[in-house]
Structure formats: C-alpha cells, structure tokens
Amino acid sequence: MHALGRAAPCCSQCRARVAARPIARRLRQRAAAGGGSNNDFAVFRFTLGIPGFDDNDVPRVAGSVAAVLLAVNHVLSQSPVPAAQVRSEELGLLLALAAFFTPTLGKRLEEAARSGRRAAAVLPGSANTMRISEDEADATRRELAWATFAMLRNVNAAAVVIWGANGELLAARGQLPAAVAAGGVTLEEAVAQAAASEALGEAALAGPSYLPDAGAIGKAGAGGLALLPEGAQALWACPMKGRQGGGDAGRLLLVAAEPRAFSQKERAWAAAVAAKLGDVLQ
Structure with missing residues (x-):
C-alpha cells in the first residue's frame, strides 16, 4: 500500500510532462514560422514637416546658427576676452563645423556602403x-x-x-x-x-x-x-x-x-x- 501511494505522484508528474510536450512542440513550430520571434515592430520616423526642407539638413542649419551665435557673443563680450571664454568658443566652433559637415559626410558614407553592392531587389517577370x-x-x-x-x-x-x-x-x-x-x-x-x-x-x-x-x-x-x-x-x-x-x-x-x-x-x-x-x- 505504501509503495502504491508513493508511485502515484510520480505517475501524475509523468502524465504532466507527456501532456506538455505537444504544447512545447507547437510553440517551437510557431516561433520557427514567425522567423524566431512572435513580436511585431514598427519604426516611426519623426520629421519637421516643412515643405521644401530636407530633414537631413537639420544638423547643417543647427551648426550655422550656433556659429552665428558664437560670433555675436564674441563681439558683445568685454575686452579683453577671458581665456576660459576663448577656449569655450573654440570648442563650440569645432562642434558647429562638425554639425555643418555631418550631412555631407553621411552621404559619402552611404555611397561608400552602396559601392560594390548589387541591387537586392528582384525585378518581377x-x-x-x-x-x-x-x-x-x-x-x-x-x-x-x-x-x-x-x-x-x-x-x-x-x-x-x-x-x-x-x-x-x-x-x-x-x-x-x-x-x-x-x-x-x-x-x-x-x-x-x-x-x-x-x-x-x-x-x-x-x-x-x-x-x-x-x-x-x-x-x-x-x-x-x-x-x-x-x-x-x-x-x-x-x-x-x-x-x-x-x-x-x-x-x-x-x-x-x-x-x-x-x-x-x-x-x-x-x-x-x-x-x-x-x-x-x-
């Protein structure tokens, strides 16, 4: 009687494992059919929506505005200009130049990445x-x-x-x-x-x-x-x-x-x- 009583939990656990196998198999098949993921992702791109203005030129505009503001700040500053301000303006000018040339650099990098690449799309028919x-x-x-x-x-x-x-x-x-x-x-x-x-x-x-x-x-x-x-x-x-x-x-x-x-x-x-x-x- 005691032996039979101890065997009952073991049998129930075996039945649970056997019942879980088809479920796990269906989950694996569903994941494989969905490319290994059941998640859907959407990518949103926010734009300024200004007609005739390319959003890729935003860094160039920001760099130009920053350079003008630095020049105005330098002219309106007291003379002689403190050394700390000069260093800050030099750093700001470098950042403005980097922002100004970022769109051009991005286009060159895109062209370099495309060079040597075949068109991935297949022409219909x-x-x-x-x-x-x-x-x-x-x-x-x-x-x-x-x-x-x-x-x-x-x-x-x-x-x-x-x-x-x-x-x-x-x-x-x-x-x-x-x-x-x-x-x-x-x-x-x-x-x-x-x-x-x-x-x-x-x-x-x-x-x-x-x-x-x-x-x-x-x-x-x-x-x-x-x-x-x-x-x-x-x-x-x-x-x-x-x-x-x-x-x-x-x-x-x-x-x-x-x-x-x-x-x-x-x-x-x-x-x-x-x-x-x-x-x-x-």
Whole structure:
C-alpha cells in the first residue's frame, strides 16, 4: 500500500510532462514560422514637416546658427576676452563645423556602403540571363565578359546590356525579361529595338543618359521596350566612344531595380569602363 501511494505522484508528474510536450512542440513550430520571434515592430520616423526642407539638413542649419551665435557673443563680450571664454568658443566652433559637415559626410558614407553592392531587389517577370556574342574575337569576348561581371559586382545594377554601333547584341548579363530569356522575343530583337529608340539610342549619343526613376523612364518613352524588365526603376545608357574620342562603338546600358540607384561615383566609373570598351571595339 505504501509503495502504491508513493508511485502515484510520480505517475501524475509523468502524465504532466507527456501532456506538455505537444504544447512545447507547437510553440517551437510557431516561433520557427514567425522567423524566431512572435513580436511585431514598427519604426516611426519623426520629421519637421516643412515643405521644401530636407530633414537631413537639420544638423547643417543647427551648426550655422550656433556659429552665428558664437560670433555675436564674441563681439558683445568685454575686452579683453577671458581665456576660459576663448577656449569655450573654440570648442563650440569645432562642434558647429562638425554639425555643418555631418550631412555631407553621411552621404559619402552611404555611397561608400552602396559601392560594390548589387541591387537586392528582384525585378518581377525577369530571369537571369548570360549572353556573349560569338561573332567577336576571343580577346574582345573576354573584355565583354569582364565588363558585365564588373558592372554587376561594383555598381548597383540588376542587368547590363552592351550593343554595337549597328544595334547588334554584344553582351547581356543579369535580370532581363523572362519572355526574352525564354525565347518569346529574341534578345537580339529586343536589343535592336532599344538601340533604335530615342531614349537609349539618340539621347545617349552625345553623352550618358540617366533616367533615375520610373517616371523619367515613362516620360522618355522607354517603358514599353521589350528589353526592360517590368519593374525597372532606373536606367543609365552611355556611348562607347573610346578614351581618345573616336567614333560611336555602341552603348552600355545599366538597369536597376531601385530608383536613383546609381550614384555619381558609380556613373563615373561605369563611363570609364564604357570608354575602355570603346577602345577595344574600334
């Protein structure tokens, strides 16, 4: 009797553990399905709401106001100015200068962080494509392969297309329309259409043509080109004229999945690559 009495609590504890296992298993599955967290977070950004004023310039305005106040305080101070006040004004001036140049420094750091980063977004209706013209010499094909790879690696581009002076396809790499990749419309036909367009052909003859967002793409009449993926948000086309001038050797086209994707530094670097290809192709 005593043995049975002692065994009862043990059995009840075992039943409790067995009953708790399915609950723990469901909690683990729910956590895994929710990315390891059941919490929802919202990020709020407070702005001044002043029309035409960029909130990123607040440090610059604050630094300018602080510098003016320091100058006024120095002029109105008794002469000679105490050494402690001079030291305080010097420190205040340094802080004002730091605040003034903070927005510029932030932009440079953002550009440096973006340099070498591929566009993370995937263009809808696109498929990864890789094509190098077999009509070119091996040395030229190596240059084209390097250029397309370097663009996707070092510029915020989702696709790179290069065509010759007569609109012939030279190289294509990255996210291009799935219909083109599947052969619904040949890539050569799509490139010829883009080369004949005013937005990417004639407009980019004198110099690089930059369409920074979908609105600019539509306004230029490039939105309906078969070469562009459905979600293309920015385009940059550059003539390949060579570093020593020379004739028109074709175009280099960059397609981005984000608006205003190409910084000034990236466009300058891509233009240098286009000039190098111009020397190779001429």
